[in-house]
Amino acid sequence: MVDLQEVVSEKLHWKCDYYICDYFSSDLDNINKDSLEFKNIVWRKRFMQLHVNEVAFRGKTDLPSEVKKLKTPIDFFTYFFTDELFELIYMETNRAAITENVNTSFKVDKYEIRRYIGVLTFMSIFRYPNTESYWSEYGFKNIPNCMSKNKFEQIRKYLSFNDESQRVKKGCAGYDPLFRIRKVAGYLVERFDSIPKNARLCVDEQMCSTKMAHHLRQYLPDKPHPWGVKFFVLCDTNGYAYRFEIYSGSSNHDIILPGTPDIGATGNVVIRLSQTVPNFVNHILYFDNFYTSLPLLVYLRARGIYSLGTVRANRIPKCKLPTDKSEELKKAPRGYSTEFVATAYGADISNVSLLFNKIQSLENLLRETQAQVHNNNQRSSTYQLVEPAHSSTHNIVTNLLANPLICNLLLSSNH
Incomplete structure (x- = not known):
């Protein structure tokens, strides 16, 4: 009836x-x-x-057929970190090396970039006193077996994600404090946002923990990791982050999307993150x-x-x-x-x-x-107007990168 x-x-x-x-x-x-x-x-x-x-x-919350086919941790990793992204990184890295020294013999391909990320991931899990220790007699053998120390140092020296010649200098109109990582961040947001959204969503801040000396670093004492770079994140009750926005100071306040109202700096953050909802x-x-x-x-x-x-x-x-x-x-x-x-x-x-x-x-x-x-x-x-149930904003990629199997697969990447 x-x-x-x-x-x-x-x-x-x-x-x-x-x-x-x-x-x-x-x-x-x-x-x-x-x-x-x-x-x-x-x-x-x-x-x-x-x-x-x-x-x-x-x-609709049904996963795309492409996602349903993913079985192993490395499958999920490569869904977000695609060959297209690695090609972008290795091309910009080679460009940066040639720009600095036109006669340089340095050259890198996308497979070496994958192994380089694998090395960095292993280093974040297995802590040694310094970088050189990983290639020492008592070092972590997986790392020297896939990449020499000199190659690692060269990639770290020239690593680039955007064409530095197009960067607007600070103080000039059009200056973007996130220019150097804008392409990679935008690409990852697009990949994360390809997953259909659940019914209940949350907007909150998240800290990317770091103590590096950088003008974007902040100190928020109430956060689990008080020192770091602040992100605004759109996530769901499962902890999956669909979109993120890196806080870059007062420049965030000036971003008002076409066809949307200006309701204040914090409200505009929610408007920008919810555009694909x-x-x-x-x-x-x-x-x-x-x-x-x-x-x-x-x-x-x-x-x-x-x-x-x-x-x-x-x-x-x-x-x-x-x-x-x-x-x-x-x-x-x-x-x-x-x-x-x-x-x-x-x-x-x-x-x-x-x-x-x-x-x-x-x-x-x-x-x-x-x-x-x-x-x-x-x-x-x-x-x-009550406090919602707490929703972690840690992205699935955080867990994927911490998976030793993925580390090994990245280190041995040759296809």
Whole structure:
């Protein structure tokens, strides 16, 4: 039997999507963070009620046939690090060597580049006092068996990923602090993003651990690896990273994609990372209070993407939620919540305050609320501004590179 209520709800949901799509189709870039829509927003104390069909995921997560054929760790590695990428690296490396010395006898091919990466990977796993130790009498025999020390040092000297002659000098218009790795980073993002996205996604920062002396290095004491280069990453609940963006200072703030609004530096990061997320298939995007703002929630809803995140009180115009020192919260029991709903640019936004005493309770609370939605058709937590369950942003490639089998295969690469 067909559930008439579900059919009607589904049709109404599609009509709502079409309405929002038509409303924003030509005005997505006109969402103004300083608009009166946000400054004069009116919050009303009520529950946002959504039917289960309104938040049901309608996208496709089936892996491409090319990915399904991958069986071994080296298969997965070569799916992301393709021959095309190795050819780019060896061509640019040879160019750099000839540019420095036109009479040089140095020459490298893509197989030597693969072995070079294998050597670096082994070095990151098996620590020796210095580089020379790997070729010593008591060194790691896999390395000298595949590459001489002189060859390794030559590749390290000339290794290049882009044509240095096209690099704009610092201080000049068009300067790109990431020029030297822009091609490789862009290629890897494209390969990572070829995997269909799961329903629930997350945007957060990740540190690429390093203590090298570089202007991009940062110190974030709250991170597991406080020293390193900061990445903004779009990942899913399995820990797979679909897209990343390397933080390069204030230059990141100036990147506004065509057809998208300028809603502030942090909100623009989410907009850029979510550009390849399919519209109107009910993805749910999580982020923390570093990114959350009303213009961002409205923009994502205009694309048919639900969003959920913690929020700073100063980012909620005319906020009516009780403060930490209010009598209402002092007398309230653990688990108490209050909710206010408002509309901006035709999109409903729910603002929720939750009382708890342990940060760990948030994960269970979110899951319990979602289960309640699916089981009892009660109000949805989709717009609730709570902390999402933690999602690691470590990419599958990190584990692949740490696999000794891959190291050996890279070292012995000759085809």
